Amino acid sequence: MTKSLKALFSTALMTLALALAATAPARAVLEIDITQGVVEPLPIAVTDFIANDAIGQEIAAVIAADLARSGLFKPLEKGAFIEKITNPDVAPRFDDWTVINAQALVTGRVSHEADGRLRAEFRLWDTFAGQQLVGEQFFANKANWRRVAHIIADAIYERLTGEKGYFDTRIVYVEESGPKDKRVKRLSIMDQDGANNRSLSDGRAIVLTPRFSPNRQEITYMSYEGGQPQVYLLQIETGQRELVGNFPGMTFAPRFSPDGQKVIMSLLRDDGNSNIYTMDLRSRTTTRLTSSNAIDTSPSYSPNGDRIVFTSDRGGRPHIYVMGADGSNPQRISFGDGIYSTPVWSPRGDLIAFTKQTGGEFQIGVMRTDGSGERILSSGHLQEGPTWAPNGRVIMFFREGGGQGGPKLHSIDLTGRNEQAIPTPHYASDPAWSPLLD
Amino acid sequence: MKTGLTTSLALHAVAIGFGLVSLSSPREMAIADVESFPVDIVPIEEVAQSVQGDRNAPVAERPAPVPTTRPEIVENAREVGDNMTDLKAPPTPEPKPRPVETAEAPPPAPKPTPPTPKPEPTPEPEQKPAPEPVPTTEVAPEPQPRQDVAPDPAPETAVAEAPTSEAVNLPASAPTPQARPQPPRAEAPRTPERREPDRRQEQRRDTAASSESNSRNVEDEVAALLNRERASGGGARRSNEQAALGGRQTTGAKLSQSEMDALRGQIQRCWNVPAGAADAQDLKVSVQFRLDPSGALDGAPRIVSGGGGAGIERAAAESARRAVLACAPYSLPSDKYEAWADVIVHFDPRDMF
Numbered sequence: 159m160t161k162s163l164k165a166l167f168s169t170a171l172m173t174l175a176l177a178l179a180a181t182a183p184a185r186a187v188l189e190i191d192i193t194q195g196v197v198e199p200l201p202i203a204v205t206d207f208i209a210n211d212a213i214g215q216e217i218a219a220v221i222a223a224d225l226a227r228s229g230l231f232k233p234l235e236k237g238a239f240i241e242k243i244t245n246p247d248v249a250p251r252f253d254d255w256t257v258i259n260a261q262a263l264v265t266g267r268v269s270h271e272a273d274g275r276l277r278a279e280f281r282l283w284d285t286f287a288g289q290q291l292v293g294e295q296f297f298a299n300k301a302n303w304r305r306v307a308h309i310i311a312d313a314i315y316e317r318l319t320g321e322k323g324y325f326d327t328r329i330v331y332v333e334e335s336g337p338k339d340k341r342v343k344r345l346s347i348m349d350q351d352g353a354n355n356r357s358l359s360d361g362r363a364i365v366l367t368p369r370f371s372p373n374r375q376e377i378t379y380m381s382y383e384g385g386q387p388q389v390y391l392l393q394i395e396t397g398q399r400e401l402v403g404n405f406p407g408m409t410f411a412p413r414f415s416p417d418g419q420k421v422i423m424s425l426l427r428d429d430g431n432s433n434i435y436t437m438d439l440r441s442r443t444t445t446r447l448t449s450s451n452a453i454d455t456s457p458s459y460s461p462n463g464d465r466i467v468f469t470s471d472r473g474g475r476p477h478i479y480v481m482g483a484d485g486s487n488p489q490r491i492s493f494g495d496g497i498y499s500t501p502v503w504s505p506r507g508d509l510i511a512f513t514k515q516t517g518g519e520f521q522i523g524v525m526r527t528d529g530s531g532e533r534i535l536s537s538g539h540l541q542e543g544p545t546w547a548p549n550g551r552v553i554m555f556f557r558e559g560g561g562q563g564g565p566k567l568h569s570i571d572l573t574g575r576n577e578q579a580i581p582t583p584h585y586a587s588d589p590a591w592s593p594l595l596d
Numbered sequence: 597m598k599t600g601l602t603t604s605l606a607l608h609a610v611a612i613g614f615g616l617v618s619l620s621s622p623r624e625m626a627i628a629d630v631e632s633f634p635v636d637i638v639p640i641e642e643v644a645q646s647v648q649g650d651r652n653a654p655v656a657e658r659p660a661p662v663p664t665t666r667p668e669i670v671e672n673a674r675e676v677g678d679n680m681t682d683l684k685a686p687p688t689p690e691p692k693p694r695p696v697e698t699a700e701a702p703p704p705a706p707k708p709t710p711p712t713p714k715p716e717p718t719p720e721p722e723q724k725p726a727p728e729p730v731p732t733t734e735v736a737p738e739p740q741p742r743q744d745v746a747p748d749p750a751p752e753t754a755v756a757e758a759p760t761s762e763a764v765n766l767p768a769s770a771p772t773p774q775a776r777p778q779p780p781r782a783e784a785p786r787t788p789e790r791r792e793p794d795r796r797q798e799q800r801r802d803t804a805a806s807s808e809s810n811s812r813n814v815e816d817e818v819a820a821l822l823n824r825e826r827a828s829g830g831g832a833r834r835s836n837e838q839a840a841l842g843g844r845q846t847t848g849a850k851l852s853q854s855e856m857d858a859l860r861g862q863i864q865r866c867w868n869v870p871a872g873a874a875d876a877q878d879l880k881v882s883v884q885f886r887l888d889p890s891g892a893l894d895g896a897p898r899i900v901s902g903g904g905g906a907g908i909e910r911a912a913a914e915s916a917r918r919a920v921l922a923c924a925p926y927s928l929p930s931d932k933y934e935a936w937a938d939v940i941v942h943f944d945p946r947d948m949f
Contacts, residue, residue: 187884187938188851190860193947195867195919261918284914286921287896320911321873573871 197573199232200318203260205243206236207278209268213303217268217278220307221314224325224351227569228315228552229576234260246281255285262291262318266310275299278306282314292317304353305595312594324547325350328592329554330368330377333357334564334585341564345379347394350547350591352581358392367411367543368392370592373418377590378402380410389423391439403437403444411456416463422447424455434468434485447485458510459483460503460527467491467501467510467527478512480527491529496521500543503527505593506550509572513542513555522555524572535574540565545591554580556587680817851935855928859936862926867919869945870912879912881943883920889933892925900940916943 204222207214225231241254246265255263266280279295292313298306305326312323333346345365348355359365363383370377375394380387389402389412402412405425412423419439426432432453437444448454452472459466467480473490478498481488492498496516503510507527514521514534520541525532541557551572558565564585570577580586851859870879881902886894897920903913920941928936 186935187940188856188936189940189942190856190863191942191944192860192864192867193944194864195869195943195945195948196865197869197871197948200868256922259922261922284918286918287914318911318914319870319873320906320908 197575199226199230200261201234201259202231202262202264202314202318203234203239203255203258204264205239205266207266207268207280208244208246210270213276214266214268217303217307217310218264218266220304220351221264221311224308224311225314227351227578228325229571229578230315230319234258246279249290250283250285252283252285252288255283260285262314264310264314270300271297276303276306278303278310280310280313282317304349308349308351321551322549322594324549324552324591324594326595327548328595329567329580329589330358330370330592331556331567331582331586331589332365332368333582334587335361338562338564345377345392346582346586348582355583358394358397367588367590369413369590371414371418372416372593378412378414378421380412389421391421402439403442405435405444409435413458415459416461422457422459422466424457434466445485447481448488449485454479456500458501458503461505461507465503465527467503469499469501478510478525478529491527492525492532493529494532502544502546504546504550505548509550511544511546511553513544522553522570524553533574535570535572536568536577541568543588545589547591548593554589554591556589558587851929851932855932859926859928859939862923863919863941866923867943868915869948870908870915871948873908873912879908879945881913881916882940883916883943884938884940885920886938887926887928887936889930890925891927893921897921902943912943916941919943 206218222233243265263283268278282292308326311325315323327350330347333344334341336342342361344361345358366380368379377392387408389409407427409423420436422436434447434457454470457468478492478501479488496514500513509524521534522536523534544553544555554569556565565587567580567586882900884900885897888894
């Protein structure tokens with residue numbers, strides 16, 4: 159009995175062993191979860207574009223400066239390059255670039271066409287994967303060579319981060335010059351990197367809060383030139399100005415709607431009541447949106463145009479409210495301790511930037527559209543007026559250092575990193591970012 | 597009131613007196629002397645993994661997972677003979693003309709028949725061709741026993757001794773070993789790629805037949821060539837123990853937690869998280885890649901999931917792939933190569949936001 163049992167046991171063991179051997183997996187796959195990484199600028203190598211004159215170098219320099227200023231890229235020093243690119247159409251020796259840890263490579267060529275135009279082509283390579291990512295070609299007027307560089311930088315930015323770039327844009331702002339008690343304020347416009355600065359108004363009247371139209375080359379702003387503060391429209395190309403509406407009272411804080419058809423602003427009547435109105439630019443009809451006894455101002459549309467964020471002190475202190483585009487159902491979304499003002503809806507639609515005054519300090523912050531996730535990006539003595547870049551990743555504002563100086567423009571990434579000072583010839587305030595030029 | 601006070605005082609005195617007298621101090625609590633042990637935390641796989649063994653062997657009590665060094669020492673081929681290749685066994689020496697001095701045994705002609713064995717170094721069979729006095733070279737059979745004995749390393753001493761000592765008790769025929777004596781070794785460690793027992797048997801046959809070496813030279817050379825490849829071999833885990841029940845190869849070798857963390861850290865420092873992107877916490881990418889034993893990438897990494905289309909997902913997938921490419925080669929324990937040859941990494945930035 160035991161003998162047969164033993165035999166049975168050993169046979170069972172044999173079959174088990176055979177089964178084990180037969181089904182032994184070839185190899186197990188190791189699975190790892192990685193939930194942390196580093197947030198560092200991507201090392202990128204921008205080589206000089208092949209050209210007959212210095213323009214190849216200049217375009218490469220503008221591209222590298224744009225990428226560096228975004229805070230997401232780190233252009234490598236040209237002296238560290240090993241391979242010399244002579245033909246951008248040929249695949250480079252990727253090992254020469256991976257060894258200096260360039261994770262992306264930009265090569266290109268610029269040539270002058272027979273008709274006087276500029277032809278610029280570029281290629282973006284992924285050095286570690288050993289393949290080309292983007293290859294494009296542009297024709298442009300010779301005078302617009304900077305725009306070509308910005309467009310190339312946008313293409314590189316978009317391919318590597320997945321988001322649209324913001325380099326081919328302009329900033330309109332109020333340029334301040336002169337002594338502090340007799341400031342001359344002029345409307346000015348410049349490229350987002352500070353180049354091509356020019357004035358749009360002559361400075362005889364005080365101008366404030368200029369804002370870009372989303373689809374036309376025009377600006378709406380507030381000016382004291384009629385004696386009373388009124389909202390005007392200015393055509394950038396022609397310089398033509400017109401008054402927006404004829405309101406009994408002061409109008410200020412104008413903005414365009416996302417479709418560019420309407421201007422939304424605050425109107426302060428003589429009875430001291432400030433409310434939000436919209437005016438259709440074609441039909442010139444005005445609509446009143448708020449009707450409280452409090453001060454409602456600084457309206458801003460959401461990118462899809464169905465909601466409006468504004469400041470109101472109907473709760474006692476100025477706080478941020480969101481209502482429907484027809485003025486319905488205003489909801490308070492800010493509940494922190496302080497005074498909230500100048501709310502701006504991000505073009506990406508996910509965040510609202512604002513100015514907050516608390517404890518004697520001014521802060522620029524962002525919060526989600528329901529009021530949660532409030533984050534302060536920058537604190538300073540006197541800073542306000544955030545404006546979003548068209549891709550919703552960078553915020554520009556102006557800060558006054560105190561003392562005898564004047565305000566200057568600063569930009570900061572929405573994660574709070576990479577604060578940069580924007581160079582302007584004189585003092586600057588009230589910046590507004592244009593949409594991407596097309 | 598007075599009675600109450602006195603009663604109270606009396607009772608209190610009684611109680612306190614009782615306590616002073618009868619209640620004793622409590623027993624001392626003896627603290628046991630506890631021995632402390634150093635404790636090691638060992639992953640279960642080190643105890644429970646399946647080990648390499650012989651499928652047909654019985655279950656042994658003690659498996660032999662520890663790799664041991666090779667037990668057999670292959671001697672260098674001795675320079676014996678004129679062969680071009682190393683043979684498994686030293687070649688049989690051709691019957692050479694022996695120098696006269698060593699033979700020394702047969703006295704010159706005048707003593708043709710010494711019936712009694714003299715204390716001479718002549719072995720017995722020499723007596724057969726005794727009547728031929730002259731060249732000892734013709735004493736053909738004489739070298740034969742030596743020939744048989746020669747391959748033995750052990751009985752080599754006998755060869756040295758034979759010419760000098762008495763030869764009476766020499767056995768009629770020296771035992772002829774069929775093959776070189778192998779050190780006692782279990783048949784246990786058999787890997788399927790090596791058909792060792794078969795080869796060994798072939799060798800035995802070969803060396804046995806090699807005594808008639810002339811006809812088997814080709815096989816010798818072939819065997820020698822094959823032998824040479826294997827004689828220097830090794831590398832598979834061997835064990836001195838008896839074969840134990842086991843699978844074809846060691847499975848279940850798992851990386852310990854700290855080794856996985858090491859690999860995680862190596863990839864992490866190259867992963868540039870797409871910070872600031874909208875819904876960045878939802879950007880999950882999985883990358884699969886293979887590694888060769890030195891830790892370098894074997895082929896291109898492949899995006900398994902995530903990273904569709906254009907825009908942020910594609911950029912996230914490319915940054916994950918770039919992380920894997922940029923931080924190669926990886927340093928991982930080489931003895932657990934089976935466990936990390938194929939890797940899938942799941943990149944999930946949700947903890948960063």
